[in-house]
Amino acid sequence: MIRLEHVNKYYKTDEESLHVLNEINLHIKKGEFVAIMGPSGSGKSTLINLIGFIDRKFEGAYLFEGESLVESNDAKLSAIRNRSVGFVFQNFSLIANNTVYENVELPLLYNGYSFSQTKERVSTVLAKVGLADKAEKHPKQLSGGQQQRVAIARALVNEPKFIIADEPTGALDTVTSVEIMELFQELNQQEGVTIILVTHNPEMIDYxxxxxxxxxxxxxxDKELVK
Incomplete structure (x- = not known):
């Protein structure tokens, strides 16, 4: 599904050129649960911005489902990103004044759905993450784990080709982190959701x-993990 070939990325300043991605060659298949791991400053955030169609200024080739995206303009990449990628962040990135339902509904509205078309899909994904009874709550009324489940539901609602989860347990306690990782694992194994997990925590790799x-x-x- 995702193939990077000889990808290099530079950040240029007046003083110097920083080589932040160096000859990256990798592919990610549909249905995989991939961990991208590295210390701060390793280049993993730059790499996922590229994979998630946020950054298009790089050298090399990016093929998504066999199509080269190197020549794509910002508008095309934005359209691909909206329909193909779900993002889950460490800080949840929920809108405080919106209800849980409204937070999850928002990506559908961005993609042109009418309010009358969204109810069934939002209800389905909230049930999938165990929050069917929280639709009318606001984020501040939820625990950190529940807020992250809302964020996962929001990422799933457009039925994306893959999800990028960037340090999704970084703001959570140990018990809640396990619950969130088990949810990701369940979505991957039972529903075939492709997940790219970015982490610096080796405990997350087991999932x-x-x-x-x-x-x-x-x-x-780059190795397969034996279960």
């Missing part, structure tokens, strides 16, 4: 089927 380790902008390890 994944593959580990890509990046350091100083270079992939230093």
């Amino acid at each position: 994944c089927s593959r580990l890509i380790e990046i350091r100083d902008g270079t992939v230093i390890q």
Whole structure:
């Protein structure tokens, strides 16, 4: 589904050119649960911005479902991103004044659905993440784990091709982190959701089927994880 070939990324300043991604070659297949792991400054955030169609200024090739995206303009990439990627962030990124239902509904409205078309899909994904009874609550009325479940529901509602989860348990306690990772694992194994997990926490790797380790902008390890 995702293929990067000889990808290099530079950040240029007046003083110097920083080589932040160095000859990245990798592919991610539909249905995988991939961990991208590395310390701060390793290049993993730059890599997922590229994979998630946020950053298109790089050298090399990016093929998504066999189509090269190198020449795509911002409008095309934005359209692909809206229909193909779900994002889950460490800080949940929910809208405080919106209800749980409204937070999850928002991506559908961005994609042109009318209010009358959204109810069934929003209700379905809220049930999937165990929040069917929280639709009318506001984020501040929920625990951190419940807020992250709302964020996961929001990421799922457009039925994306893949989900990027960027340090999704970074703001959660240990018990809640396990619950969230088990939810991701369930979505991957039972529903075939493709997940790219970004983490610096080795305990999260146990839930994944593959580990890509990046350091100083270079992939230093790419291996299947034996279960």
